[in-house]
Amino acid sequence: MRRNLRLLFLILVGASLFGCAATEVKPWERGQLARWDMRWDPDPSQTAIANHAYFSKEGTSGEIGAAGGGCGCN
Amino acid sequence: MKAAKTVLVAGFCLAVTMTAQAVELGAAAPGFTASTFDNKPVSLADFRGKVVFVDFWASWCSPCRQSLPMYDKLAGEFPTSDFAVIAVNVDEEVTDGKKFLTEHPVKYITLQNPQGDIPKAFGLSGMPSSYLIDRDGKIRQRYVGFEPTDISALKNEITRLIGKPADAS
DSSP states (O other): OHHHHHHHHHHHHHHHHHHHHTTOOOGGGOTTTTSGGGSSSSOHHHHHHHHHHHHHHHTOSSOSSSOOOSOOOO | OHHHHHHHHHHHHHHHHHSOOOOOTTSBOOOOEEEETTOOEEEGGGGTTSEEEEEEEOTTOTTHHHHHHHHHHHHTTSOTTTEEEEEEEOOSSHHHHHHHHHHSOOSSEEEEOTTOHHHHHHTOOSSSEEEEEOTTSBEEEEEESOOTTHHHHHHHHHHHHHTSOTTOO
């Protein structure tokens, strides 16, 4: 039992040490991540227009993701 | 149990060797040879005896749009017998670097290193990064990131290093 626990401990330590080291993206390897289409929101202008249409049609303010009041007249 | 310990030690050693170590100030600059975009081989050793500014850049690096023209101007302000700028492009797609240079042409030497072994040898911690190497081939300054205001301090340091003969800096 004690031996198994030690083995488990070693495996956990090993996994925590090497699991992350193998997947690190170096600063000079960020070309793919820097691509325009990798952005969380690739077209902020289009998103702003879509949000405006959404909250105007729905009669809400606060756009999406937040509750809000208001007359809904914009 | 013994086997598990062996695997753990071996894994640790592997992880340590996989981690790029940043070169220390005062240490010898890692030697390298790479091709220009015209496929001419260039070595850092070719510039021994001169003060060399090595700049790592990429087409996707926004500050590089500012830094490349400023380094190009900087290169023209010192005699070529004393000072050289060597830029290392780290784009994984060589065509991206070429396109960037067409839009932002520079007169200094620009090498391509899509495999990334040169930045790994220098242990870059960010992009863009640059290194100022003295006449003896030792790293004297390391710059991470770029601000246009950094240029005047860089000029002063280049002037200081040029003023010192080899084996005296």
